[in-house]
Amino acid sequence: MAATKEKPTVYALSTCPYCKRTRRFLDEHKIDYECIEVDLLDDKEQDKVLDKVEKLTGKRVFPVVIIGKEIIVGHDETKLKKAFNL
Amino acid sequence: MIGQKVERVLCPVCLAKFKYDPKWKEEDIVICPICGEKLKLAHKPDGWTGDRVDRGQDREIRERADEFARIRGYVFNDMKEEVLEGLIGKNKRFKDFFCPCRMLHVPEYQCPCKPTRAGDVDVNGKCYCGFFWRMDAVPNPVPPPPRAGR
Numbered sequence: 001m002a003a004t005k006e007k008p009t010v011y012a013l014s015t016c017p018y019c020k021r022t023r024r025f026l027d028e029h030k031i032d033y034e035c036i037e038v039d040l041l042d043d044k045e046q047d048k049v050l051d052k053v054e055k056l057t058g059k060r061v062f063p064v065v066i067i068g069k070e071i072i073v074g075h076d077e078t079k080l081k082k083a084f085n086l
Numbered sequence: 087m088i089g090q091k092v093e094r095v096l097c098p099v100c101l102a103k104f105k106y107d108p109k110w111k112e113e114d115i116v117i118c119p120i121c122g123e124k125l126k127l128a129h130k131p132d133g134w135t136g137d138r139v140d141r142g143q144d145r146e147i148r149e150r151a152d153e154f155a156r157i158r159g160y161v162f163n164d165m166k167e168e169v170l171e172g173l174i175g176k177n178k179r180f181k182d183f184f185c186p187c188r189m190l191h192v193p194e195y196q197c198p199c200k201p202t203r204a205g206d207v208d209v210n211g212k213c214y215c216g217f218f219w220r221m222d223a224v225p226n227p228v229p230p231p232p233r234a235g236r
Contacts, residue, residue, distance in 0.1 A: 015175040015186035017168035018216070039189060050189070060189060 008033040011053050011064040014040050018075040019063040025077055029086055038062065095134040099123040099150070099196055100203060106134050115139065121198055122153030147173050147183045147197065151217065152230035154198045160207055160218040161227035169217040173197055187215040 010026070012019035014037045026033050038049050054060055057073050065072040067083045080086070094103035100121035110116060114127045118136060124146075125136025138146070148170060155161065162169075172186025184191040185199050194200040202213040211223030221227055 013187065013189065015172040015179075016215075017165055017172050017186065020168065062187065 006068050009066045010035045011049065011062060011066075012037055013062045016062050022063045022065060022075045022080070025075075025080055029084065031084060033065075093134060095125070095127065095136050097121060097123060097125060097136050098138060100198075100200075101193060102203075117153055117157075119157060120203060121196075122150045122155075122157055124149060124153070143174055143177050143183075144170070147177070150183075151197065153233070155218060155230040156233060158207070158218070159221065161221050161224060161229050162217065163219055163224045163226060163228055165216055166228055169215055172215075185215050 008026070008031065010019070010022060010033055012023065012035055023035060036049060038046060038053070041049060050060055053062075053064055056066070056071055057064055059073075061073060063073075063075060065080065065083075070083050072079045072083060093106035093108075095106050095116070095118075096103050097118040097120060100118060100123070102118075102120045104119050107116075110127055112127055112129050116125055116127060116136065117123070118125055123136070124139050124141075126139050128135050128137050141149070151162075151170070151173075169186060173183045176182070176184045176186050176191065180191040182191070183197045185195045185197060188195055188199075197215075198218065199214065202218060207213050207218050207220050212219045219227065
């Protein structure tokens with residue numbers, strides 16, 4: 001059960017195994033989220049999203065999970081559990 | 087011997103040159119000691135080069151990674167198969183085995199990537215993608231399998 005009503009967003013790379021683990025974790029806990037696979041976007045959209053990720057996290061690493069005002073960088077189940085009150 | 091030219095072999099994967107052994111001959115299969123790729127030797131007008139041996143993408147990257155780990159004394163963890171899957175995904179999309187966790191797909195990020203070949207694992211305990219690990223930095227190390235016949 002998510003702590004926030006806002007739909008979480010996952011910024012991921014389609015080939016990144018850690019991004020897949022994060023998505024699997026959210027799926028297993030039946031958390032509804034939006035996933036943006038950054039590497040599959042067209043160039044213009046990709047630049048826009050990369051700039052946004054960099055602005056939010058200070059770097060361009062994945063996965064990035066946005067839950068309301070909370071930002072989780074990298075696959076971190078402890079932080080995810082805490083953020084979603086699991 | 088002073089003045090004697092040391093011949094070198096160009097590896098098309100890591101783009102580095104390694105020392106040619108005079109016992110080697112054309113079409114011999116050798117392992118690049120820098121990245122672990124299996125190469126078939128060819129003598130071209132500009133010197134020795136190694137051609138990648140066509141053996142299917144799964145086998146190529148798996149054998150390269152295992153060989154690189156054996157050469158450096160690194161291990162894997164329980165993410166090994168998932169990272170390999172990501173590398174194969176990169177190869178399907180960008181025609182080579184670039185780091186699956188990086189946005190960029192440039193020659194220096196051909197697995198094992200340049201920072202990894204330069205010793206990132208020794209310094210940080212793991213490579214950028216968490217594929218190669220220093221033995222003491224991973225709780226459940228998965229060693230590379232023993233070398234199979236070439």
